[in-house]
Amino acid sequence: MLKVENLNVHYGVIHALKDVSIEVEQGKIVSLIGSNGAGKTTLLRTISGLIKPTSGSITFEGNDIITVAPQQLPMRGLVHVPEGRRIFSGLTVMENLQMGAYLRKDKAGIKEDLDKVFKRFEILYSRRNQDASTLSGGEQQMLAISRALMAKPRLLLMDEPSMGLAPLLVKEIFNIIREINSQGTTVLLVEQNAMQALKIADWAYVLETGSIVLGGTGEELLSSPEIQKVYLGG
């Protein structure tokens, strides 16, 4: 579904991604783990067009998307939940969700998906007319995910959705990811919480200082002693 090949990204002199190649198959959950500053966010931002790579190719469902402007990707089904939630403060919860459906024209479908979101996250329903910036961290994360779902994604890029969340919510977020996936959305997940990320992953990559150093099924990586030591605190 998504194929990244030999991708290189520079920030000035910093070589943030070095020959990165990954592949995400339809219907799967693919996790990407790696320590701080490894380049995970950079990779996601490059895929969704916010950063222009120096070289390499990115294809989504067979089409080259490097030259496609970021605002056109949601139409094609590629949606990005950015790091740090980035919800729109000053807009209500409802308006944030409407922004998620910005490019959609099917009013009925939007209404239906809105109901779905509110059913899944009842707390958002009760807060629907509240300024989104006054939500708690966990609520904001739910909103960020829901907002992305409003675009009817076929591939969802998620950047550290569990960051800063209470343990209970972390569990819930992972349940949600699983649920979304089971309903047909492919997920590329970036996580610090390696344990959980590997547990739900069909396939996983390890990124270190800009290079992919390891790839395998979630289980394989979980049982790798190196991974155990560095990423699982074992």
Add this chain to the structure above:
Amino acid sequence: GPKEAETIKIGVNLELTGEVSVYGTPEKLAFQLAVKEINAKGGIDGKQVELVVYDNAYDTAKAVENATKLATVDNVVAMLGSATSAPTLAIGPVAKQYEVLTFTPSGTNAKVTMDGTAVNPWVFRACFIDPFQGLVLANFASNTLQAKKAVVMGSSSSDYAKDLAAIFGEKFAANGGEVLTVEYYTDADTDFSAQLTTIKGLGEFDVLFVADYAARAGLIIGQARAMGIDVAIIGPDGFESPDLNDLAGGAANVSNVYFSTHFSTLSTDAKVQNFITAYTAETGEAPSALSALAYDAAYMLFAAIESAGTDPVKVRDALKATKNFAGVTGTISFDDLNNPIKSAVVVKLENGVQVEASIVNP
């Protein structure tokens, strides 16, 4: 220094950019016209006249820099400018320091030709000073218009208004009249309804004296007429502008309006008519008092150079000695303070057209 040069260089230091360029630009055009004319006649003593023109943008610091450059780098014989008082006040000391005279066509502030309490021998002007106009208008209001009660309006951002208002008030009172109020506004204002509303609330009066330039006077005339204030409106030379009627919201509003000025296009004097023709042909616009004053200043300077040569000190002495120079703005001599002794004209406007011009002697 008095070097023997091919041409006679005269410096010009004017407001050519920014808002005040409306005063500087016509003067530049008049200088250029005068130079073109004299050069066509073979120049002065066979030498062509050359203008070195610098813009001071109404900035006193720039005026000083320009004057310094004209006096020390370009080595001009004399300087013309500036159009307004503030830059001229700053040029004065430079003219004195480097001993090159400066001649302002229209700097009306009394202090322009002064150096403290004494006269600055290096500064001359071609126009009469503000107090004189205040005097002329007060007499005109009392004697010709038979006014008893007057209201004065003026801009607080210039001395022009303040000086005129003060002298007018004094003289008008001395003539037995009463000034009900002096209302101020700022240069940037376009809406005078607050002041006019206040004035209307004062009751009857005979004359409204607007001590300002056309840019605002026009608006005030229009707004006053619109509010039903239909007394005579009088003003200084600043009224004269091709835009006055339009700014007043149409010529119909510009009736029963009088202003004092330096010259009138109604004059049948051949010199005046020739000037009007030449200036209009050259620039495509009718001359204003500013261009007329500048034209006179240029020719007075030419005359001085003609009689004294190119030594700046001698030129100054020759200019100072000017007697009864017959210019387009009247017959001019200088008094002890380097101010011209000349008559004023009071022009009457009906439907925006000059219908009458009476000469008032000091």
Add this chain to the structure above:
Amino acid sequence: MKNLFSKKNLIWLGLLIVFFFLFQFMIDVRIITPYYRTILYGIGIFIILGVSLNIIIGITGQLSLGHAGFMSIGAYSAAIVMQNMPDMTGLLLGMVVGAFVSILVSFVVAIPTLRLKGDYLAIATLGVGEIIRIVILNLEITNGASGISNIKNLISWPLLFVFVVGAVVLSANFKNSAIGRACISIKEDEIASEAMGIHTTKYKVIAFIFGAVLASVAGSLYATTYYVVKPETFGIATSINILIIVVFGGMGSLTGSAISAIFIGIVNMLLQSYAEVRLITYALVLIVVMIFRPQGLLGSKEFGLDKVLGFRPPSFKKLRKENSK
């Protein structure tokens, strides 16, 4: 090494002395003509203004659009005092009076307004500048709209040199001290700064007053250089011109402000004869520079001997070597 007579300070002193006499010589033999001398004075005055505003904007991070107001206080104080004492004593006395009035005014203004942030502070300071101008326009002692003319011209290269160097050195000392660090930390992050024990209001006020006093001194020099002071000279346009010097040179870089004052002064001089295109060119240069170098000429770095002579903090080179091993 680290004292008033350090090698670095002595080299600076030597350079300054050489520079001073070089210029004095060029003035004496008229390589620098009276015209260039006038330009030089103007540039010197704007160096002081730029550096002083940089203390407020570049170092402390408080956007002020009313700097010309403080300049006018100094200019008028000198002009008024010199009306009765047209000599050096009068000028210096006027400067002192201006400085005191500036301290008073900036203190009164600073305490409430500096609580505001960003654009709100900018508009409030703009208002303060306008209020000062309007008050001057309407006072008796300042002679209203026409201002004061015939101010005795006492400017000279030595006088200018002393004040420009003095202002720059004092500003540099201000910046490179605990007070300067406190101010910089406020610019960086006011909340964190306060949490680190910095009394942010106090330092903002100190920086504001310091800048105001220097601007006032520059104003006094202005008065004695250009013979005339009038209210229009000290309007928003002048405040903006000073701001342009600061941004153009680089916010936080004192040497940048000095260099940009010189640069802008020279550009203005060169464009003098092209009245029609001067302002358009000026505007275009401004836009182009901001687009291609928005951090200004020097960014927040200083042009200094450290770089020219290869000085480094003592432990720096060593640490670098160790790191690279």
Add this chain to the structure above:
Amino acid sequence: MQQFLQQTINGLSIGGVYALIALGYTMVYGIIKLINFAHGDIFMFGAYVGMVAVMNFNMPIYLAFIIAMAVTALFGVIIERVAYKPLRKSTRTAALITAIGVSFLIQNGVLMIMGANIYAFPQVIPNQFFTVFGLRLNMLQLVIFATSIALMIILQFIVSKTKLGRAMRSVAVDKDAAALMGVNVDNVITITFAIGSALAAAAGIMVGLYYIKVFPFMGFTPGLKAFVAAVFGGIGIIPGAMIGGFAIGLIETYVAGYGSTLYKDAVVFVILILILLVKPSGLLGKNVKEKV
């Protein structure tokens, strides 16, 4: 009392002008946090375009409005694309300086093309007066007043209730995140500038009609006052711009009418500073302390 009411009308009509210009200021500020210092000059540009349309091309006034608004909108968009867009990622001060540069450029460009002299806007709409309860009302005063309120309501509706408005607000908060939702950020900013500039042009023509005087520096003072008005009401907040505009107009007029005109502008600034001290982000601004 009669006089007080008359002064109030005077104040509201001048305030309407400030409000119209302030709306454009606030729109642009609200989206890209740029103090568009050149806004007053765009207003001046609009007045010139309208005047040329009527004077040189003999267009009827309604057509002049449309043409001037369109041309000025395009002009605003070009300015944004050329001068401001490259600075989106730089500091606010750098952008402010650029805006000042643009302001100089427009002023002096118009000065070079049209000259420094003052033009009088053709009086194509007769200045009708009518008297209500002894108060003199002017047709144009009413038009300005009504237009500023109508435009405020329309703009407020667009920003708060439409999809475009939501996109604008999202771009204001977070450009990248907005792009990820499918918003074409550049287009939204362009539209914002177009609307702001068109409003300025409308204000320019109305001022031309009412106050007659058209000259290259006519934008500076109203621009500054409008900026103050926008801040007064809470910059970025559309109803704030209008309240600010009317407030400044009224204060000015009352001070001029009952106090000393000499201190008119000073009083405006003093009141502005006092308001900011009590409400640091303007009358309608939210006093959000940064959450740490």
Add this chain to the structure above:
Amino acid sequence: MSYLSIEHLTKNFGGLSAVSNVSISVNEGELVGLIGPNGAGKTTLFNVLTGVYKPTQGKVILNKDGKSIELSKLPPYKITHQGVARTFQNIRLFKDLTVLDNVKISMNQQAKYGLFGALTRLGKFYASEADIEVRAHEFLKKVNLDDLAYDLAKNLPYGKQRQLEIARAMATGAKLLFLDEPAAGMNPQETHALTEFIAKIRKEMDLTIVLIEHDMSLVMNICERIFVLDYGKLIASGSAEEVKNNRKVIEAYLGEEE
């Protein structure tokens, strides 16, 4: 009398009670944890303790050297002068300054000269500056950041930035530290290193520490006592063991073990 006592503290935002009637006391030298769901009011509590917000009700008392100081009456910088400092949930370093300058700014109280000294460099200026420089380096050595002294804070790796933030807070001379989610965004290995760092500095410098954290591996490892907030109210407190098994805490925060 306990070192820090928070008495019936309430902080409202409009209608919302972010912290309500919370009383907590901390003894000198303790390391306590503060946990609770997102939006429970933990950061708000820190903000009140450090003077960023004034409490709606209640007070905060610091007992130091036999004196009681009411912190809730002081502005932030004065609280810092009392030996109380904090870090921020979102890193707030002076990011365009060097590591050394970040620390020097915290040491500003130690400058022994005033405005006059600064401008003229007479008197104690050079001595005092040299002293601050030496001390700053010594301090950086202690926290293992000295080799980065001349790097800009923003160029530090994330983990080091967190460490610098803690170091900068300590450099104010603080004896009481509030750390807001120091391990946020770190992987287990990095978290482990941070845990050791905190334990080390606390021992070496006799610090009292209160920390907020969602990473239970850190909290349960080093905190001697834990307080749990939910909807602004204190719902539990005690040792790691006690809290871990508290029903209310499990329901509101930890969730059931799988």
